[in-house]
Amino acid sequence: MNSTGNYNDFSVEDFVWDESFRQWVLSPAEDLNVFWHNWLLQNPNKRSLIQTAIEIIKETKIKEPEISDAEIFDIVNSVVDRLDKSGSGEKNGSRLIFTRWYYGIAATLIIAISVSVFFINRPVGHIPNNAAHVTDYKSLVNNSAEDLIERINNTSAPLVINLTDGSTVTLYKNSKISYSASFSRVEKRKVYLSGEAVFEVAKNKGKPFLVYANGLVTKVIGTKFKVRCYENEDKVTVDVSSGIVAVASMKDKNLKETIEDNKGGNIILTRNQKVNYTSSSNNLETLVVDEPVLINVEEADYKFKETPVETVFKMIEDGYGITVIFDREMLSKHKITANLKNKTMYQKLDAICKALDVHYEISDGKVIIYNK
């Protein structure tokens, strides 16, 4: 049992780092017990030394991470369950119950800074829950009436997909999308997503671009945004880098009206805004805006000359107590020259939008400016 020499000559530290001695102290077995008890009997003068060494060994514990036996069993069980299904060609095992999907984010990805979200019509968490709705990728794809093309990215490099309407989808690792085989000819441009992708949408006034991801629908009004939802994640995240998107839960009973038909009742995200949606609880994380109630009695001077758009909209907001949502970046350079005094709010809006070549919609007390 001597590894490096005679135990009689051992110092404290020699014992501390002796394999056999350590094993006896930490996880004793029959044969070790016998050996060491005998040795101590034969060397009673070493008792103190040994005691020191034992104490040191016992108390120099490594800090190990916590994990319960229950959790280990759960994980093992989930893997064992998948044993049959592995080898089916699913490269990265995307069907496992991963605790989290981990991947690298390239520096070129545009990640929006989350600020606030304007909430329209529906209070948080009160989205009507239609239990019959199945909202996961697979079901949506299977239930689609149209012929779909599916693109899968199992590689670690992002995959750029050009859609026939001129839009581009950059599909990230372990992600897949499905879209109509005749994408440029359908009434509504629908894309089903599992995973993560950045969308650059070609403008098309008549045809909204809709992304369906794990219970959340994102409609594009602007140009560039990212959707993230992985198959076994409960969460969906939408980041907007430019333009405006409207999001709604698929479980919304009036989904068709809410988002597909532009009737409002959805959440509008403008540039640098973010919404988090949790499928299981059908919960959209938003900040509720205080409804402005201030209404000016006197009409302010609505005579504009080379006035920045931002100022114009601000005056309308202040004057009518109605929020105007517009893409600041897109309209930042524009100026308005017009005399809008004594016109109704709608007339003012009409005139402004005509000048900017945009159009607006009213959604429950807010004005939303859309690209044409």
Added chain:
Amino acid sequence: MNFLANSFESEESLWRNMLQGEKKAFERLMILHFKPLFNYGCKFTSDADLVKDCIQELFLLIWERREKLHTEVSPKAYLMASLRRSLHRKLKSNNPLFKYSNIDESVSDFQLEISIEVRLIQKELSRNIATQLAENIALLPQRQKEVVYLKFYHGMTRNEIAETMQISQQTVSNMLQTALQKMRGELQGLFLKGISIDPDVKKQMGI
């Protein structure tokens, strides 16, 4: 502590049975090795979820490739080596700064922390030595820390450590020796602090 020396026999047969497609053996193997692998993996990153994911991936992969695996390997070393490799790969790819670096150390610190329950230590001498030891170990270079950890806290042989870290057995020995020297080096200093030592112990220390 997970010294598998006593169950070495059964572990080998578990491995062999798993290779032949026995799911029960696979399950046993995974249960047996999960915690040690998890403990080890968490030394390279604080992202516990990443480590759990890697371990799951690892076992699935082993099952898929079981017909191509060797029967006569140390399962522990094979598993630890594979985990180390896949973790490093993932950590590297997630940290663009290190994408082009070949330096092992730069990818991830080996986070070894010794916690001492000072009040549980009766003897003042033991307390002092233990505290000093903890400090010394913290000051060890990354790979020496790793070698010490694998040997003394996982009970791995020189051969197994070599396979896990992809280095030669000689390097393992050298690193261990250096590390031990460093860990014990400060013991002499304790005497200068005027701490009373058991005369027997003094004699053992050659003082």
